[in-house]
Amino acid sequence: MTGMGLGATVLPRIPVLGKEVPLDAPWYNVDVATKKKMADIALNEARSKGATYTDVRIGRYLNQYVITREDKVQNIVNTESYGIGVRVIANGSWGFAATDKTDTDGIAKAAQLAVAIAKENARLLNEPVKLASQKGYGEVSWKAPIEKNAFEVPMKEKVDLLMSVNDAALKGGANYVNSIIFAVNEQKYFASSEGSYIDQDIHRIWPTFTITKIDAKTGKFETRNSLSAPIGMGYEYLVPSDAEKIKGLTTLYKKRYDMLEDARFGAKQVGEKLAAKSVEAGKYDLILDPSNLWLTIHESVGHPTELDRVLGYEANYAGTSFLTLDKWESKKFNFGSKNVNIVADKTQVGSLGAVGYDDEGVQTGEWDLIKDGILVNYQVIRDQAHILGLNASQGCCYADSWSDVQFQRMPNVSLRPGKQKQSVDDMIKNVEKGIYIIGDSSYSIDQQRYNFQFSGQLYYEIKNGKIAGMLRDVAYQSNTQEFWNSCVAVADESDYRLGGSFFDGKGQPGQVSAVSHGSSTSRFNGVNVINTARKI
Amino acid sequence: MPLLTKEEAQALLKKVLSYSKAEECEANIYGSDGGNIRYARNSVSTSGGVTQNTLVVSSAYGKKLGTATINEFDDASLEKVVRRSEELAQLAPENPEFVPFLEPQTYPTESKTFEPSTAGIDPKFRTDAVAASLDIAKQDSLVAAGFLENSASYAAMMNSKGLFAYNTSTNVNFNVTLRTKDGKGSGYASKGYNDVSKLDVAASTKFAAQKATGSVESKAIEPGKYTVILEPAAGIVLLETMFFNMDARSADEGRSFLSKADGKTKLGEKLVDERVNIYSDPQNPDLPTANWNGDGRPQEKIAWIEKGVIKNLYYSRYWAQKKGVKAIPSPDAVVMDGGTASTEDLIKSTEKGILVTRLWYIREVDPQTLLYTGLTRDGTFYIENGQIKFPIKNFRFNESAVIMLNNLEALGKPERTVSGESNIHAMIPPMKIRDFTFSSLSDAV
Helix, strand or coil: CCCCCCCCCCCCCCCCCCCCCCCCCCCCCCCCCHHHHHHHHHHHHHHHHHCCCEEEEEEEEEEEEEEECCCEEEEEEEEEEEEEEEEEEEEEEEEEECCCCCHHHHHHHHHHHHHHHHHHHHHCCCCCCCCCCCCCEEEEEEEEECCCHHHCHHHHHHHHHHHHHHHHHHCCCEEEEEEEEEEEEEEEEECCCCCEEEEEEEEEEEEEEEEEEEEEECCEEEEEEEECEECCCCCCCCCCCCHHHCCCCCCCCCCEEECHHHHHHHHHHHHHHHCCEEECCCCEEEEECHHHHHHHEEEHHHHCCEHHHCCCCCCCCCCCCCCHHHHHHHCCEEECCCCEEEEEEEECCCCCCCCCEECCEECEEEEEECCEEECCCCEEECCHHHHHHCCCCCCCCEECCCCCEECCCCCCCECCCCCCCHHHHHCCCCCEEEEEEEECEEEECCCCCCCCCCCCCCEEECCCCCCEEEEEEEEEEHHHHHHCCCCCECCCCCHHEEEEEEEECCCCEEEEEEEEECCCCCEEEEEEECCCCCCC | CCCCCCHHHHHCCCCCCCCCCCCCEEEEEEEEEEEEEEEEEEEEEEEEEEEEEEEEEEEEEEEEEEEEEEECCCHHHHHHHHHHHHHHHHHHHCCCCCCCCCCCCCCCCCCCCCHHHHHHHCCHHHHHHHHHHHHHHHHHEEEEEEEEEEEEECCCCCCECCCCEEEEEEEEEEEEEEEEEECEEEEEEEECCCCCCCHHHHHHHHHHHHHHHCCCCCCCCCCEEEEEEHHHHHHHHHHHHHHHHEEHHHHHHCCCCCCCCCCCEECCCCCCCCCEEEECCCCCCCCCCCCCCCCEEEEEEEEEEECCCEEEEECHHHHHHCCCCCCCCCCCCCEEEECCHHHHHHHHCCEEEEEEEEEEEEEEEECCCEEEEEEEEEEEEEEEEEEEEECCCEEEEEEEEEHHHHHEEEECEEEECCCCCCCCEEECCCCCCCCCEEEEEEECC
């Protein structure tokens, strides 16, 4: 809450805006009235220096990691970062500055620097920033609907769970196991010169493990990663529930994860992976579980429908997009088969993207990206809406910290479940030569999102409608449009699950964002599979 | 905000340790002051300035360890972060692998990582640099997207054993992509230095412009095995996959590309072509790095691969103790020896081959063989009889750095480059490699 406490020799100890941090408040949340005062300092200072628009984000970002291997807790880490970011428009151009010196002087200086930067940038402006109109919401708040705050769960409970997971893996025959619980809490406050003061509390959790087995004789090793998903929930995600399980070759999980059970399966499967048959390269019909398909959706649908990429703003780093505006304007660009209906949202309960308002104060919602296989929309923020003839943003703005400027980030992008009742077993029994893939692994796609290659955790060969054992050395390669046009079936909503990432990277300087992708198991016909075995 | 001087950092860390009630305590503080500017569509898009500091405190009771971080520095916050790390340590079970914090160390001479001129970069400097880059783009009717960032930073650590370490550094990175207006050609350049006077934004932009105009009307050729010339910006992203996986414990445990049957490793064995020499040297004048690493160990000159032989692996302090060897930390940057040939010379000596400007989206496929996949990007050209004949469409590759360094044809003159994947800096030569595996074509430009 104050500037650098290096003593009076370096910086004056300016009176604190808020209260002293009480030592006994483990997860201290700055009160809203203090944040409003801080925000108003920045809003007023920026306006007085010539800003025509200002927004302020005050963020306290908490992370907790419990890190273990085998029978050892390697470390328990809590991180906390607190500061303020000020974004302005001055002379038609954006400027941004951030500081962790959150006293009056520090905030005012950040606002001044943001305006100064905007004015410098205006020298090189082609056209002034055009913001979609946005009403101020006044003082509002939003809290993620969690049941059990992971930060408040006793440490012993988390440690005991991970130790039991590791024990199960080792007893199951694994040589090594690493496991981790990673919890995130974003306490963020947004204020704008348009009259919004928005306080939000966001929670995420990701329990995960890697089990390793080594064949000492051959020197070969294999791993099996957890089939959990990073998710926008509290610790309740780690309370197993039979109603949230899908039983089959391995148990798959919906909104509750049984980490111990998954570790038992994992230990057995990692041994099977070592002994599995190396795949014969060629065309296969693929049955992709949501734990694999989420990443393919993320890379091949999520990223190319980001409007900033389409327009060229990411050309120097993440790349551009093959989904150019003319394809959208034609209203008939055949992205995928009729089975492919892809929706964007920032509202799905339990998803990583769910918030009440985005990081430029826009209330969130849901919209179609691909409808019956046709490209119908993109992901948009306020300064892009006019390009699509929209009069409002879709609420896709996000910054991963108070210290980074907010920009267009992917909302949840999900494949809608099939409308007709269809299970995974129904799907498999119709496949003559195929591979059923569970879990995610290697992933890579080109900078315009045409050519991709993905791997998985578990590969089951399908021969004449039946599972015929495990395969290894599998990767599937395809072209986005070709792949989604080969989608011949999507299982119904009883199979719908979320996958996702805590670390979707984009932007310069690089920022990460957390995003979920829902789907039901789906079938893709005639996909190219390569064999990845090599000798060194 | 000014960076903490050595004395200021020392005073702050002493204060932090004074709050400690644990058996052992260690505090690291680091901070930076910098700015960035990003442009796209021939105009500035986002830019900003940021100042930040982070304090990391680790407390230990016996073999129980807890760590907490904070970025507020009033007395109450300093005490809070110490208490929090202590609470976490007390909640943690004993870790038999815990190693007591380091005793005071002697560090090699401080390397020249800090340049006042770089620390003095202001918003106007950044905007002027972008203006110079945009002028070139506009002259050539190209569309530019780029990024320039600079920072001045410091890092310091102190522990209850009396160890103290401190250093400062500056950094400036510039990278740019130029595309033709019809989107059929694309070129890239990337440079990074401690000393901004070495950065030539115009020269880099011209290099990217040449690649962009030269890469239009590309032809598709069949995927397969080809001789390639990897420019340093392309080579680094594959080479670094080796450096990131040279951990001794993983090798000893049997789960690395350096593991062999029956618990043995490839340490001391010849793994790649004998012309390959890779080392780290914090005092290298072209690539100076800090003289200590994050846990207080000195950073010294270390040979990693010598004449193709794996000479050293890096160790955690625990694993080194267990194995009874020196605990060599992982390096901050590496240098690969080369020859005197320029990229142009390598092209001239190539009968048939492919020139690769950049490799992108590199992901591990098989850790056992260090097989990685990714794609070419921003300028891929077909070479015939010592000349660039025509631009070609981009490829996806599946290749291992180990296989690649066994298929070495020639090395050029090393230059400082920045990985587009990890942002690490390295001194590496352009490399000519035979039988590089391209698996499929990409339509991306």
